[in-house]
Amino acid sequence: MVLNKYIAFGTTAPNKIAWLVLLLVLCQFNSFGQTRKYLVLLRDKVNSPYSVSKPEQFLSQRSILRRQKQNISILERDLPVNPTYITQLQQAGAKIWFPSRWMNAVLVEATDATIAAIQQLPFVTGLEFNRSLANARVGATEVQQTVSYTSDSFSKFGTVDTPLNYGTSQSQVAQLGADKMHEQGYHGEGMLIGVLDAGFLNANNVAFLKPVFDEKRVLATYDFVKKETSVYEDDSHGLSCLSTIAATVDNQLYGTAYKASFILLRTEDANSEKQIEEANWLFGAEYADSAGVDVISSSLGYTQFDDPTTSYTYQNMDGKTALCSRAAQIATQTGMVVVVAAGNEGSNAWHYISAPSDAVSVLAVAAVTQAGTRASFSSFGPSADGRVKPDLAARGQGTVIGLPNGQIATGNGTSYATPLLAGLATGFWQAHPRLTAAQVTEALRRSGSQFGAPDDQLGYGIPNFERASILADSFGQLLVYPNPFSDVQSLGVQWGEIEANVPLDATLFNTAGRVIWQNRYTSPGLAAFVLPNLNLSAGVYIMTLVAGDKKKTLKLVKQ
Template sequence: MAFNKSTPFVPLVLTKAGWLVTLFVLVSFSVAGQTNRKYLVLLRDKASSPYSIDRPGQFLSQRAIQRRQKQNIAVLERDLPVTPAYVAQIQQTGARIWYTSRWFNAVLVETNETTLATIQRLPFVAGVEFNKSLANARLGETGRVASLAQAGSAGKFGAVEPLNYGNSLNQVTQIGADKMHQAGYRGEGMLIGVLDSGFLRANQLSFLKPLFDEKRILATYDFVRKETSVYEDDSHGLSCLSAIAATADNQLYGTAFKAQFILLRTEDAGSEQRIEEANWLFGAEYADSAGVDVISSSLGYTTFDDPASGYTYRDMNGKTALSSRAAQIAAETGMVVVVAAGNEGSGSWRYLSAPSDAAAVLAIGAVTQTGQRAAFSSFGPSADGRVKPDLAARGQGTLVGSPGGQIVSGNGTSFATPLVAGLAAGFWQANPRLTAAQVTDALRRSGSQYTSPDDQVGYGIPNFERAMEVARTYSQFLIYPNPFSDSQPLAVQWGDVQANTTIDATLTDLAGRVVWSNRYTPAGLAAFVLPPLNLSAGLYVMTLVAGDQKRSIKVIKQ
């Protein structure tokens, strides 16, 4: 459907499983001789917004609201949708509007340089992300269909080889997911969002038949083509999905094969442009609004088709790449974010990729059947010296499903990532009172080399039973990490306080001045995460009062 410049602004409103997503659609003419490109236009504020943080049901599903409430995570101004009046004014310039971003307060537009200059003169426009286009609009929109089952050499996502027969015993037992299944935790009731490049024929294959028969795919969306179907593009997402969701008896069982899923195509496998990072942002926001518990994303960004757009290793600090900033916010909304560290370990880049450098995510490396680092698995640390990757799982010779219906052997941190994402879902199912930050922390602490992490596999291979031991310690009083930072906010848990007990929390500096205070009445576990406060580095005192109980702890802001 096409519109000319005089066509009124019309939003497409999609409703699915109780949430609402608005996707803005407009097609416009371009100025003769100028190339249309895509830009992420940043806005100054959310003034005159019809939305309110006191009415989150306007823009978040009930499930998303409950996820925040359970973890005592406040709805912030950054969660509010972009002000519609601003979008309408940008639309009036003749630009094509693709999507809007709540978290970045931004609008993705397709336009030429003349119209972009007009947009940038609007009083509510702050600038353009990276001060440049994210993509040439003529490239990378159709993509290519590539079957991993037929790929014979390593490419963007790694390589796979067909097998006549195989089983997934090693990749499951290596992380203790077999014990998780035996305990009855297979992902029931958990919602996993998979962000990838396509799920070719996923709705037609026998190893995923129960997933579709039981209607556990709650939604799909393709942010590359702006359509709902994701089953006719690249097969990489299909293979990753199978590592979590497949049920092929005597061949392959996923680590959370009874979970529910949202499948989102954010990646164009036929190109490598920064627009894909913007799509990742939109996908993560969609997952958040739908109430996703765990994000699994086997995508990574380092260099691009346009060499001038590439990152350097110094940019892998968790704060520079667009996708890394998006992943950090996603984790702060109460989702466990599991991402691939990258397959650059034996190449010239060598190091991890965005968004795995984000502080709050679980970056996953790859190991062999015997637990040794796979040669291709990317190295850490992050550019600012944090332990990365966080964990590792079977990524060499991993059994996954192919679009031809076969069970095949694949190589890549891409396939290690969904194994851990399924483990996270089952572990959280077993410990529903935990917060996303605690799930992430427990899995790190369950690593096979937690006390001596390195830059190859981080804290090592996670394990369900060890993570369960860590979870038992959360019945105690915990405050972590200490020191804390803006990228790793302070989390508090008070296990001795009963549910529905009011907690008064106060943070003061050493002079006794109150820099933050709040009151919580947790319906479940007494836990909360300190919101972003832009505090100066130094020593502070956290004081907690619940009835006649009181705790005071010195904490350090880095």
């Protein structure tokens, strides 16, 4: 959904990636009777024409380089769905909407008879949630107060030497230390942000985004609701969220990463609340991954649906149940920083965070006031399995935003806190390019105003660019986190003393000295890796790291 309707009150052609030809193809469909949408789960990727050794078949060069820089391997999970299976689903009478690489699944539209026949196919294992995803949603009204109007003329961007005239947006930018980030020359240049939302009404026409479009920094758009490329005629929620990152209006509103490039993806249907929107979120995240996005910003959340029998419970907010939460976790594992809204249910019966903010490795963002106190509507943590959630907080009450009529206004919601923080993450990563996505996430958490005493209201608190930068410098030494680790929270290793392209040999032993796992990593960036899931038993393990003449021995604990 978009919490309380949204988690707020208040183009150019896509990359020519081979798998997107399948993802975006329009298929003919002839059938009788009522049709519904189903996410059909497939058995395998056997006999696929794609190979992990040839990722250029289905990933952009930017996406491949993002993985290589972070020592992230191309997995079978990254391979597109077998085209033969898609053809057979189509021949069975289903309309093909989108395939999912990560879930090895295909979204189809079919009659009851057709879906029954499809479930008998030997390569089909079942249906996501064992039912149709075409259920439905409860909305609320966006609340915004106009505070000023934009003009047709624009002042030039600020420089490193001359601070920007943030005007009414000063407090929300300075609260994160993003003004200091801008003064140091980091505004998001060269970084790519994927925004997943409900639409970007009139974004290509409003004055406050004019530099973005004049400089052709919207690299691609796609609407997964309507299966078309345009995203500028639907809901305005995504536009307002985008404005907190990308707007440039002197003395009124500067976004936190206003010189970044963007991919704008519509995954949410503002007129209903259906689980199909979670599937759309999955497809949008996969699109972002393939296009080489660095940071995902998404102010969407899912708890309850129009069909109450399909709604989640708080116990489902465990990072493993909701489809969009599973998708968000995989997105982080491909090397993207994923920033999502915690939700606006703090004063409602639901009370808690929403999916996908319950995913382990995402940054779930709470809302605070100008004074830094929790906004009354901001959702509470922890996750159902007891992890710290939300992760961080940013200005979400009285946030300065842009509207589709060109006005500058204020709005309330974790929706607006989220892109503010996503812009901070973008500029911070730009300033520290050797970090991995996991390290960017960790540094921002550790920079939180209450990192030493996190709670279920603001998590680790309000992050800060300068504090995070100090932490990033300390990452130049050996960093192992978390320790103890678990199947849910994978172990990350970073050795900042190792020069680029120097092989790093990692070996894991049990306490009897038997080798459990070993691998060699060579990175053009920071020497870092994530220990794969080895289905280890709980206990103590020893890891050795060898790079040139340097050697480290670590004691690790698996929970």
